[in-house]
Amino acid sequence: MLTRRHALGGALIGTTLLAAGCSSSDDGGAGEPSAAPSSSGAPVRGNEELVIWTDELKIDAIKQIADTFASANGITVGVQAITDLQANFVTANTAGNGPDIVVGAHDWIGNMVQNGAVDPLQLTAENLTSYAPIAVTAVTYNEQLYGLPYGVEALVLYRNTALAPDEPGTLDDAFAKGLELKSAGTVESAFNLPVGELGDAYHMQPLYTSMGGYVFGRNADGSYNPDDLGVGQAGSIAAAEKIRSIGEQGSGVLTRSVSGDNSIALFADGKAPYLLSGPWARADIDEAGIQYAFQAVPGFAGQQPAQPFAGVQAFFVASKGKNKAFAQEFVGNAMNTEESMKAMYEGAKIPPTLLSLQESEVAADPQLQAFLDAANNGAPMPSIPQMAAVFEPLGQGYSALVGGADAPTTMQQTGTTIADAIAAA
Template sequence: MRKFARALAPAIAATFLLAGCGGGGGGNEATNTTPEETPSETATAEETGAPARADADLVIWTDALKIDAVKAIAEPFGEANGITVEVQAVSSDLQTNFVTANEASNGPDVVVGAHDWIGNLVQNGSIEPLQLSADDLSGYSPKAVQATTYDGQLYGVPYGIESLALYRNTEVAPNEPKTMDDAIKAGEAAVKKGDVESALNLPVGELGDAYHMEPLYTSMGGYLFGTSGDGEYNADDLGVGKPGSVKAAQKIGQLGEKGQKVLRRSISGDNSIALFTEGKAAFLVSGPWALGDVRDSGIKYAIQPVPGFKGMGPAEPFMGAQAFMVASNAKNAAFAQEFVNSGVNNEEAMTTMYEKASLPPALLSLQDSIAADDPDTALFAEAANKAAPMPAIPAMAAVWEPLGKAYSAIVGGADPAKTMKDTGKTIQEAINAS
């Protein structure tokens, strides 16, 4: 999740590969595997393409960025419980490889991954509910617990959270904006003075970027999926194409290349951060993954939650959570549950994950304790606490590509209302077909 914009396309592909939105056949070809593609229970690691399961009592899969952090809590757990533990890094396609290996019964006992995998993992029968309730995680960010809860059951213990925030170049924009309008006004003034080239670096690109556009979309009244009384997303209530989304599209069009030129397709996930760190932009919408580059650049900066537009609703970017989950075909399910429920679910383990994985912590007490020493990371935790969990429902797979393309087209000058309504129809047809 740390390089979300760049990793989005393969993540979407994996989502379509792993599961459609419905249970039966008749779906889109891209969302269904044929009988020949389905691994058998006796498939080898070579046949499935997944890494071979290590020979240990408790096997954990994670990505290469987090392996040292996970080892630091898993190995002491193994020693304390008299069991062997192996943490394996899966270099690419972790979600896809996990589903395949789990189905073939040669996967790990525990997997560490993003909360928005959960809907597909549950639909594929790949993970088990935890032997914990939401109340057992009352010390964590409520949004993180919400994110790891699916269909009323808790499937993950969250350790890290992240969301977008607004970076500000304080040399050209010294005052903290109260609204997005204030930020844009200050940025445009800096451009007019020749201090910067861009008022606001929000990634758009040629294919669009639905992730980074979400705070603007929601502030203007748009929503992707409605929610039920318990806060879970309802795939039957698609907001794209409805009046709020049209109003948001019109605002995005006004800020686009045929309007104020604040949003531009030339700004993408590949250059938005670099241009800000080079002092060429007054503001940047990005996440904690940009923090290292911003600090290293020496630029004078400040960070705040993304503000909404004046007189409109709050900006609600997506919140993402990283979590530990138990495999449904774990060879040692009891060890797996104990590790996730107890070995991970404590302040010492959460501190280790924060220090070694460099993500804002999900544990509230840890958020408080880091505020003095690392206010930037604490602010990102605060922003995530206020954000909306990224929908983990399988229907979300139908949203990313067409909505991103719609944003790019609207920024480029396409009719906002027609584009958004047509996009809503395209997404709904894809959901119905899956």
């Protein structure tokens, strides 16, 4: 099961490797070669003329597009599935063992640019007017376009319609219904938001923003300002008070027994009426066969709208790839078509960024609109390098609050921890 929390770009702590794939194609198509670790522990690119690194979720869709590109250009293209993708890519690129193209999250950009690991695309934002604006904004860094966006994801509120027939207008409505069902013994959990012992800052973001909290402030052009840290400020403390009030020492809506390991499964098994999750949860829920609906996450009554992080998946050109001309051609032209974008959507099931594809896919699957609304109303995950210092301490702060820790003290200490880490980087 893939969760967004596990895919977050954060501090590059290790470079553990497991490369999927076992054979290389000899027919000019897209192979899936094994990648032996280098002396640095990072994987090594295959022997093909153009090499693409991605994860297991996307490899089949990319191979389909790469096969066509390989045949049209008379070259070999290898597609490799790599774990710990961001860390391994940066390390391998520095050593000259990396791919020509890497596929990953937009919030890696700041770290990759800081490490000189990616080149700007030979496209501009003006070339991408057929894509959702939030996606183009997300892959633009320091006024340069670094990625071709193909998928966008954000949290939505799933609801078991057999347990909770009515769509909640606010989070308070959802909490009240969940507690009613839990008190009656109908469900085990009133509201499934992953907390666990380590916390989960990504999934808590809609609640945090509805109460006025923010992570980093924004400049006039919409870019994030690393000098304006909102954690520890008034809005974050108001959010902390709210989170504590619905935790284990308050109403009990949130508990540390619900984590990224069981939140989706509990909902799919009918043991929770609500689940805060993203498009990656839908396959497991569909397989379970329960009746459900989903909507953009509502805010608290009388407070600001809930604003989840919007994550954009994109194709990037490596700075030290062995065939950068073909890499730019593949990303800027071969991928930049409705046919390729449809292949990515059908293969990875991440809501598309291409506007024409959004329209056609929503016509076929109206519920997809809720995912798109959630992403369009969200805020791009900060891609600045300073974001690497945020998720771990903020998650731990949230877990402590759910456990009953003092709200002002916890949030102010968390802000200090983050600020110190940023200053030391």
